[in-house]
Amino acid sequence: MKTLIFTTFAMTAFAANSVLGRLALKGELIDAGSFSAIRLFSGAMMLLLLVILNKTMNKNSGSIRWREGSWITSLYLFVYALAFSYAYLSLDTGSGALVLFAAVQVTMVIMSLIKGKMLSRYEWLGLIIAFSGLSYLLLPSATAPPLLPALLMLVSGIAWGLYTLAGKGAADPLLQSCNNFLRTIPFIAVLLLFTLEQSTITTNGVLLAIASGAITSGLGYAIWYVALKGLTVTQAAVVQLSVPIIAAFGGVFFVNEAISTALVISALLVLGGILVSSIVKR
Numbered sequence: 001m002k003t004l005i006f007t008t009f010a011m012t013a014f015a016a017n018s019v020l021g022r023l024a025l026k027g028e029l030i031d032a033g034s035f036s037a038i039r040l041f042s043g044a045m046m047l048l049l050l051v052i053l054n055k056t057m058n059k060n061s062g063s064i065r066w067r068e069g070s071w072i073t074s075l076y077l078f079v080y081a082l083a084f085s086y087a088y089l090s091l092d093t094g095s096g097a098l099v100l101f102a103a104v105q106v107t108m109v110i111m112s113l114i115k116g117k118m119l120s121r122y123e124w125l126g127l128i129i130a131f132s133g134l135s136y137l138l139l140p141s142a143t144a145p146p147l148l149p150a151l152l153m154l155v156s157g158i159a160w161g162l163y164t165l166a167g168k169g170a171a172d173p174l175l176q177s178c179n180n181f182l183r184t185i186p187f188i189a190v191l192l193l194f195t196l197e198q199s200t201i202t203t204n205g206v207l208l209a210i211a212s213g214a215i216t217s218g219l220g221y222a223i224w225y226v227a228l229k230g231l232t233v234t235q236a237a238v239v240q241l242s243v244p245i246i247a248a249f250g251g252v253f254f255v256n257e258a259i260s261t262a263l264v265i266s267a268l269l270v271l272g273g274i275l276v277s278s279i280v281k282r
Contacts, residue, residue, distance in 0.1 A: 003230030006223050007239055013220025015246035018097075019254065020212040025088050030205025032085035033195030037188045038206060040081055042213030044181035047222060051178045068176040074183035076163035081184075081217075082191065083156035090149035097244045099150055101134060103157025104164075108237035111165055123234040126277025130241045133269025137248065137262055164228070164236060173225030181218065238277045245270050 024030050030038075055064055084100070091099070105127065112119070119127075167176065228236055245267045252259050 006227035010220050010224035011242050013216040014243045017212050017216035018247045019250050020208050024205050024208040029202045031200040034199045035209045036082045036085045038209035039213035040184045042210045043218035046214035046218040047178035069179035073166040074180045076159045078184045078187040080156050080159035083152045087149045087152035090146050099153040100157040103154045104161045105237045107158045107161030112233040126273045130238050130270045130273025133266045134241050137266030167225040168228045174222045177222040239274050241270050
């Protein structure tokens with residue numbers, strides 16, 4: 001039940017993060033570099049605050065282990081956020097989401113196979129069903145994407161898959177997430193050196209970036225690390241296919257988009273695939 005609750009919250013946060021990003025970048029309220037920088041920095045500050053509060057409330061918890069996490073994991077996080085922002089300047093929603101989540105799933109499954117963890121029939125079946133549901137929703141609206149933005153989204157998906165795998169064995173998910181975000185600050189500084197002169201910033205754009213970083217990224221990723229303890233690698237890969245579905249329904253409620261038959265069928269296939277994949281845990 002704990003894994004279910006945390007996984008549901010994390011997937012909802014990721015979907016909300018996607019909506020916030022689309023609102024900011026597609027609406028040209030902020031440039032991609034500034035959005036990425038503010039998103040990561042605000043996420044780091046939120047997680048740092050939570051770590052300090054947790055330490056204050058648990059006085060006997062010992063010293064804070066600031067070495068949790070790693071620079072390579074932080075690099076995965078930075079590459080994911082930056083490539084995602086720049087790719088969505090040119091890609092339409094259907095093409096971008098399809099490339100991103102296909103890259104995430106393939107990366108996690110390949111890494112699992114490389115480590116010698118063979119997939120069961122249920123994991124293969126669940127993955128195929130869920131991915132077919134996502135493809136059913138996105139392919140009708142997906143046109144051949146521009147090569148460079150598509151490659152950027154592919155890189156973003158690979159980086160997110162590697163970041164997820166790196167956090168699966170986290171002893172302290174909150175602290176590890178905090179340290180990973182804090183380690184992106186030097187990367188942010190370098191990014192701003194190259195993009196500051198071309199930056200476009202509005203108040204609404206900054207607020208959307210802060211919400212994306214502090215709430216749907218910082219909190220969402222920390223909770224996702226906790227949820228990963230109760231999931232297999234394949235389940236973690238499959239369950240993330242629910243994010244575009246949740247985001248699509250978020251568009252229905254917050255952007256007044258219509259509920260289509262394709263959306264309903266796709267949602268049933270994705271959720272069914274997740275259910276089939278979870279049978280292996282029993």
